[in-house]
Amino acid sequence: MAKGIPSVKVCGLTRVEDALHAVEHGADAIGVVTVEASPRCATPELARSIFESAPDHVWKVLVTTDSDPQRVAQAASQCGATAVQLCGNHSASGWSDFALPLLRRLPVSEEAQAVIKEWQPMVLAFVLDSAHTAGGSGVTVDFNLAAKLAQQVPCLLAGGLDEGNVAAAIDAVHPLGVDASSRLEATPRQKDQARVHQFIHNAKQQMSKATTAQAITSVGPYFGEFGGCFAPETLMASLLELEQAWRSAMADPGFRNELDGYLKNYAGRSTPLTFAQRLSEEIGVEVWLKREDLLHTGAHKLNNALGQALLAKRMGKKRILAETGAGQHGVATATVCALLGLECVIYMGAVDAARQRPNLQRMELLGARVEVVEHGQRTLKDAINEAMRAWVADPDAHYLLGSALGPHPFPALVAGFQQVIGEEAREQFEQQAGGVPDTVVACVGGGSNAIGMFRGFVDSNGVDLVGVEAGGTGVKSGEHAARFQGGIPGVLHGCFTWLLQDEDGQIRHTHSVSAGLDYAAVGPEHAQLEALQRARYVDATDDQALDAFQRLARLEGILPALESSHAVGWVIANREDLQGQRVLVNLSGRGDKDMETVMGILSGDQA
Amino acid sequence: MNRLEQLTASLREHDQRGVAPYLTAGDDGLENTLAELHALERGGAACVELGIPFSDPIADGPALQAAADRALKAGTTLNSVLQMIKDYRAAGGQLPIALMSYANLLVRNKLGETAMEIADAGANALIVPDIPIEEGAALEQACAAAQLCPIFFAAPTSPQSRVVEAGQRSRGFLYVVGRVGVTGGSTSFDEETQSFLKQTRELSQAPIAVGFGIATAEHVRAATQSADLAIVGTALVRHLHEVGQAGGNRAQAAQQFVEDLVTGLK
Numbered sequence: 001m002a003k004g005i006p007s008v009k010v011c012g013l014t015r016v017e018d019a020l021h022a023v024e025h026g027a028d029a030i031g032v033v034t035v036e037a038s039p040r041c042a043t044p045e046l047a048r049s050i051f052e053s054a055p056d057h058v059w060k061v062l063v064t065t066d067s068d069p070q071r072v073a074q075a076a077s078q079c080g081a082t083a084v085q086l087c088g089n090h091s092a093s094g095w096s097d098f099a100l101p102l103l104r105r106l107p108v109s110e111e112a113q114a115v116i117k118e119w120q121p122m123v124l125a126f127v128l129d130s131a132h133t134a135g136g137s138g139v140t141v142d143f144n145l146a147a148k149l150a151q152q153v154p155c156l157l158a159g160g161l162d163e164g165n166v167a168a169a170i171d172a173v174h175p176l177g178v179d180a181s182s183r184l185e186a187t188p189r190q191k192d193q194a195r196v197h198q199f200i201h202n203a204k205q206q207m208s209k210a211t212t213a214q215a216i217t218s219v220g221p222y223f224g225e226f227g228g229c230f231a232p233e234t235l236m237a238s239l240l241e242l243e244q245a246w247r248s249a250m251a252d253p254g255f256r257n258e259l260d261g262y263l264k265n266y267a268g269r270s271t272p273l274t275f276a277q278r279l280s281e282e283i284g285v286e287v288w289l290k291r292e293d294l295l296h297t298g299a300h301k302l303n304n305a306l307g308q309a310l311l312a313k314r315m316g317k318k319r320i321l322a323e324t325g326a327g328q329h330g331v332a333t334a335t336v337c338a339l340l341g342l343e344c345v346i347y348m349g350a351v352d353a354a355r356q357r358p359n360l361q362r363m364e365l366l367g368a369r370v371e372v373v374e375h376g377q378r379t380l381k382d383a384i385n386e387a388m389r390a391w392v393a394d395p396d397a398h399y400l401l402g403s404a405l406g407p408h409p410f411p412a413l414v415a416g417f418q419q420v421i422g423e424e425a426r427e428q429f430e431q432q433a434g435g436v437p438d439t440v441v442a443c444v445g446g447g448s449n450a451i452g453m454f455r456g457f458v459d460s461n462g463v464d465l466v467g468v469e470a471g472g473t474g475v476k477s478g479e480h481a482a483r484f485q486g487g488i489p490g491v492l493h494g495c496f497t498w499l500l501q502d503e504d505g506q507i508r509h510t511h512s513v514s515a516g517l518d519y520a521a522v523g524p525e526h527a528q529l530e531a532l533q534r535a536r537y538v539d540a541t542d543d544q545a546l547d548a549f550q551r552l553a554r555l556e557g558i559l560p561a562l563e564s565s566h567a568v569g570w571v572i573a574n575r576e577d578l579q580g581q582r583v584l585v586n587l588s589g590r591g592d593k594d595m596e597t598v599m600g601i602l603s604g605d606q607a
Numbered sequence: 608m609n610r611l612e613q614l615t616a617s618l619r620e621h622d623q624r625g626v627a628p629y630l631t632a633g634d635d636g637l638e639n640t641l642a643e644l645h646a647l648e649r650g651g652a653a654c655v656e657l658g659i660p661f662s663d664p665i666a667d668g669p670a671l672q673a674a675a676d677r678a679l680k681a682g683t684t685l686n687s688v689l690q691m692i693k694d695y696r697a698a699g700g701q702l703p704i705a706l707m708s709y710a711n712l713l714v715r716n717k718l719g720e721t722a723m724e725i726a727d728a729g730a731n732a733l734i735v736p737d738i739p740i741e742e743g744a745a746l747e748q749a750c751a752a753a754q755l756c757p758i759f760f761a762a763p764t765s766p767q768s769r770v771v772e773a774g775q776r777s778r779g780f781l782y783v784v785g786r787v788g789v790t791g792g793s794t795s796f797d798e799e800t801q802s803f804l805k806q807t808r809e810l811s812q813a814p815i816a817v818g819f820g821i822a823t824a825e826h827v828r829a830a831t832q833s834a835d836l837a838i839v840g841t842a843l844v845r846h847l848h849e850v851g852q853a854g855g856n857r858a859q860a861a862q863q864f865v866e867d868l869v870t871g872l873k
Contacts, residue, residue: 229739232739233762233769233773234666234764236739375669392665506662
């Protein structure tokens with residue numbers, strides 16, 4: 001049986017060979033018209049032989065103007081149709097119990113709302129068509145109005161589509177499917193097979209592009225099968241409130257202006273794009289660095305912290321809770337709380353508190369209370385556990401989650417506040433280097449800097465998106481945080497995503513030299529990008545990151561954070577494969593915080 | 608109707624109340640847990656909530672986290688707990704068992720198959736603290752096929768519409784979080800809490816069990832003014848651990864603890 005809603009329908013068929021050809025090239029619905037006034041009218045016998053020629057998974061749609069449900073049911077059953085498309089101007093009475101799925105012609109005009117109101121409860125989808133004809137006219141519709149209707153109800157787009165205009169039409173209207181008929185004919189009642197083939201190809205390509213773009217800029221709760229909202233009931237009211245506030249803020253130009261003002265005049269956006277000349281020369285790869293390390297507080301984290309803190313203020317919250325791994329998010333949160341006069345409590349694992357001591361001190365200087373977490377492996381995961389528990393006990397506070405993970409709406413919300421990185425970088429690259437980079441690289445812990453960067457390039461299919469996870473002492477050693485290499489999908493901290501877990505489902509110990517990548521789960525939008533094969537996820541080891549840390553210092557005068565060093569380290573390690581390419585790396589943070597760790601390791605004392 | 612549904616339907620029918628003790632399975636080893644289940648039954652428990660230990664229990668306070676860590680250290684897994692439940696049933700154990708597990712342990716293998724194995728072992732319900740009604744459809748389907756009760760939550764922060772829906776979609780009972788916070792704090796059964804429980808009883812189609820912060824017979828008395836079941840978790844787990852540490856008999860202590868709690872039933 002055909003399932004879902006047809007995505008490419010070829011209609012007005014009058015020859016079995018045309019039907020076979022369309023199906024062979026991927027049409028998932030075929031239509032036969034039984035309206036006598038139509039130039040493409042087919043007899044019941046012809047309809048039957050056409051439908052019989054097509055395999056089970058193809059929708060066989062009988063197109064009629066008949067207003068009598070019994071008569072139509074009989075005709076459909078006689079010719080073996082699996083769905084009926086109604087094009088007459090009759091009322092909906094008598095159609096509510098119709099046995100087959102119904103498609104209903106929807107005129108793209110002011111009459112549309114009346115038709116929707118009457119028919120919506122009983123139809124599978126509407127077929128958007130020109131206002132004044134019964135279909136097959138070759139007249140295109142008003143795309144603006146059609147787009148609005150397609151947002152309101154499930155729609156296929158028809159009306160004058162052919163291989164030349166179908167991509168633009170899909171782009172403008174975003175229908176669930178497309179339907180073409182008269183414009184694909186070579187002569188009356190005979191399809192031009194080459195054009196049919198091209199139409200199906202172009203339609204499918206554009207539909208899948210639209211789906212990809214939609215899937216990755218999703219506002220959640222799901223990114224494909226990943227994400228969701230796996231949170232204790234006590235938090236659900238707060239999460240729902242947050243989602244609503246976020247949506248309303250996003251629709252409010254005043255909020256956006258306020259945030260942009262802080263990003264520019266307080267945080268220092270835009271951050272520069274730097275050509276790494278000496279590194280490029282040394283490795284034979286043209287490397288460009290997006291300098292989030294130059295943002296106030298020294299990392300991209302401030303983009304999200306500012307956005308969420310303003311949102312919290314808008315919601316009337318007085319107290320902020322947050323977790324931190326490397327301490328960069330903790331510092332950013334403590335900073336915005338000082339700026340906006342909010343109370344601030346930061347949860348930090350004891351291991352991280354020791355290896356990122358300067359950041360702990362900064363948070364305290366900024367007026368935050370730092371709770372050092374002594375449970376579990378005492379790193380980021382445990383800090384999130386404790387922050388979530390604190391939020392369960394204190395739902396009036398705002399939990400300012402620092403990465404693109406956790407329960408809905410956090411993954412989409414955080415990515416939304418970070419996508420400024422990718423938008424800026426794209427524009428700067430175009431201006432300074434021309435065009436788009438061949439490869440875009442970012443390190444992935446939870447994945448907020450990477451998703452912010454990727455969102456700027458995801459719709460350019462030629463750009464290779466590479467997320468670099470922490471390879472630790474090597475994926476084979478088991479001492480790492482490379483979720484896509486060693487993980488299995490599951491639920492942690494509120495979302496369904498790739499996780500490092502043992503065979504019983506217990507979360508596994510992770511290791512990385514960098515606290516910010518030392519985490520067992522990856523953000524769900526990355527999981528979906530990987531599933532769509534739109535981005536690939538690789539790893540860099542502790543040693544590769546340390547090498548990159550030192551090289552960037554010596555060659556460019558930049559001390560990168562150990563997290564960001566993983567992205568640079570992967571580029572250096574894979575320079576043979578990247579020869580001659582233009583590679584954009586997100587330098588997500590600065591490395592001052594890592595001095596103790598790095599010096600300790602370099603002097604042979606494993607910190 | 609499975610064991611748990613029969614129990615709570617019967618409590619409602621006769622206007623009775625019950626005590627539902629909570630144990631972390633495998634705390635101090637599964638042999639102890641098995642003995643404690645029998646002891647709780649002798650002591651007068653109406654049913655039992657049995658927690659599968661998880662490495663990252665975000666809805667639990669320090670006492671139950673520590674119990675989970677001990678259980679994991681003792682090598683406890685979902686499968687070994689299911690074997691223990693089989694042994695309990697084979698020895699004639701009658702208590703309805705509501706298994707509490709975080710979502711990850713259940714989705715690690717296919718949820719439908721896991722639910723089937725849980726039911727086959729002799730458990731009667733699934734309580735999943737990180738599956739709210741939004742994500743509940745798969746849990747309901749798996750439970751329906753396995754004849755397990757899916758149990759959802761209501762909290763003091765839940766809008767009424769959510770309480771109604773959670774009550775409709777739960778079987779056996781609706782789990783009512785008595786106060787805002789993780790497990791192990793104290794709940795004062797003040798007027799506000801009592802009116803929340805009373806209202807929840809009215810809104811919920813399913814009978815209600817209240818947990819979080821019930822430690823004594825006095826608390827049981829207060830909680831069961833409106834609730835069909837009073838769940839006693841942290842206090843019992845902590846007590847048994849102390850008894851075990853001191854070299855005492857955990858099962859005996861469990862029985863005595865419940866015998867005392869049930870004196871609070873009206």
